[in-house]
Amino acid sequence: GESVGLHLPTLSVQEGDNSIINCAYSNSASDYFIWYKQESGKGPQFIIDIRSNMDKRQGQRVTVLLNKTVKHLSLQIAATQPGDSAVYFCAEGLRIKAAGNKLTFGGGTRVLVKP
Amino acid sequence: SQTIHQWPATLVQPVGSPLSLECTVEGTSNPNLYWYRQAAGRGLQLLFYSVGIGQISSEVPQNLSASRPQDRQFILSSKKLLLSDSGFYLCAWSPYRWLRDSGNTIYFGEGSWLTVV
Numbered sequence: 001g002e003s004v005g006l007h008l009p010t011l012s013v014q015e016g017d018n019s020i021i022n023c024a025y026s027n028s029a030s031d032y033f034i035w036y037k038q039e040s041g042k043g044p045q046f047i048i049d050i051r052s053n054m055d056k057r058q059g060q061r062v063t064v065l066l067n068k069t070v071k072h073l074s075l076q077i078a079a080t081q082p083g084d085s086a087v088y089f090c091a092e093g094l095r096i097k098a099a100g101n102k103l104t105f106g107g108g109t110r111v112l113v114k115p
Numbered sequence: 116s117q118t119i120h121q122w123p124a125t126l127v128q129p130v131g132s133p134l135s136l137e138c139t140v141e142g143t144s145n146p147n148l149y150w151y152r153q154a155a156g157r158g159l160q161l162l163f164y165s166v167g168i169g170q171i172s173s174e175v176p177q178n179l180s181a182s183r184p185q186d187r188q189f190i191l192s193s194k195k196l197l198l199s200d201s202g203f204y205l206c207a208w209s210p211y212r213w214l215r216d217s218g219n220t221i222y223f224g225e226g227s228w229l230t231v232v
Contacts, residue, residue: 041226042225042226043223043225046221089159093221104161105158106158107158
């Protein structure tokens with residue numbers, strides 16, 4: 001089946017610096033993309049999403065960029081804080097019917113914020 | 116606002132015993148419901164999804180089954196657990212309607228840790 005970012009790399013970031021987490025997706029038909037943050041022992045928490053008809057979307061301290069030409073997604077976190085330490089997952093969504101959808105997740109990126 | 120509840124949070128079961136994980140969603144009607152599994156240090160694997168009562172789609176062949184007896188209730192079951200069933204199980208929901216701006220974001224519960232011994 002389709003796959004999204006099968007690796008689980010680790011990104012070490014100095015507190016206060018900006019973080020960039022990258023993700024490659026493989027299904028060019030995907031309708032939308034989501035970034036999740038997962039802290040140890042907890043369920044994934046929604047951060048931000050973007051539709052396939054957009055190339056950039058901003059939230060509070062976060063920005064998601066979508067490059068459909070190379071099937072690449074990135075999450076930028078401004079002024080990284082210790083509370084940002086977690087595993088970040090990208091996911092691609094495919095509309096399967098009018099009321100349904102499916103997400104395919106990548107393996108995640110671990111972000112470690114150094115004080 | 117919508118909330119999702121999942122229980123039990125932690126479960127230790129012997130091989131061959133049955134399993135029942137329950138999930139309920141509040142504050143919304145006719146949600147899409149999902150069960151995901153996450154092995155230690157790995158990504159999330161979709162096990163089942165449901166777009167309505169009694170409508171279950173299975174994504175991977177396995178030792179588990181799912182049921183949706185009520186609109187906002189989703190149950191993950193097994194008749195006989197295997198060691199390989201150990202993992203972190205996540206229930207999730209998404210709105211019924213495809214939203215113009217945000218597609219159909221999926222929201223997760225806090226998860227259930229299952230250890231099969």
